[in-house]
Amino acid sequence: MTNNNMIFIANWKMNGNFSDISKAKILNKLIKQRKFKRNKVVYCPPYTLIKSFSDNFKKTNISVGAQNCHHQSEYGAKTGSINCKLIKSSGAKYVIIGHSESRIEGETDNLLNKKIQSAIKENLNIIFCIGETLNQKKKKQTSKILKNQLFNGLRNIKNFKNISIAYEPVWAIGTGIVPKKSELERNMKLIKTYLKKLKRNNSIKVLYGGSVKPDNASELSKIKEIEGFLIGGASLNAKKFVDIIKKSSI
Ligand code: PGA
Numbered sequence: 001m002t003n004n005n006m007i008f009i010a011n012w013k014m015n016g017n018f019s020d021i022s023k024a025k026i027l028n029k030l031i032k033q034r035k036f037k038r039n040k041v042v043y044c045p046p047y048t049l050i051k052s053f054s055d056n057f058k059k060t061n062i063s064v065g066a067q068n069c070h071h072q073s074e075y076g077a078k079t080g081s082i083n084c085k086l087i088k089s090s091g092a093k094y095v096i097i098g099h100s101e102s103r104i105e106g107e108t109d110n111l112l113n114k115k116i117q118s119a120i121k122e123n124l125n126i127i128f129c130i131g132e133t134l135n136q137k138k139k140k141q142t143s144k145i146l147k148n149q150l151f152n153g154l155r156n157i158k159n160f161k162n163i164s165i166a167y168e169p170v171w172a173i174g175t176g177i178v179p180k181k182s183e184l185e186r187n188m189k190l191i192k193t194y195l196k197k198l199k200r201n202n203s204i205k206v207l208y209g210g211s212v213k214p215d216n217a218s219e220l221s222k223i224k225e226i227e228g229f230l231i232g233g234a235s236l237n238a239k240k241f242v243d244i245i246k247k248s249s250i
Pocket of ligand 1: 212
């Protein structure tokens, strides 16, 4: 099935230097082609590159995002931290919140909820990541974990306009393993059901992340519940990233 309305987020994690911007630019050409125009592409480089990426992609339909943020809305004495105000001022329009590689550093649902509130204040688009670990999956706790992460992370949030969810099973990240189609369909549907409970009119996009590569993008994009991808390793290579977009749009 052709899907020209997907969102592709490149999560560069702790990688990238200034010369890599030119590699990322090859995407521009692709995005300008009519067929791909309705897809959204967002680069999330490290904080150090946000401003350069934003300047470089100003006149394109590629957006830039941060990979995390400090929860405090206002400026303040927080050495080494970057809040949403600073992210916004460097030109980013998106922020990833709740990635499992950040949760593992001690981020609680309560803290993530504060980060979401502060991103909403700055009118940033939020990619809120949720997903179970292998151990939780083995103990058949996936649905409980997804529900808790969603309900706690989104507690008291009234404005869902700028929020997307990325379902990222922790065991699929960077491992080359992707969930079976039936498992993925079931979990994506579960997430949508929980989102409906949080908000009646459900227009929140749900993305998938975890070992998305050119050779599985086409299969994964046939799962109708998947409305975009969060791509780590493969997004560092512009050709692979372009291939993922092309294969998901055929
Ligand atoms: P991966 O990472 O594509 O390298 O598995 C995905 C992610 O961590 O967002």
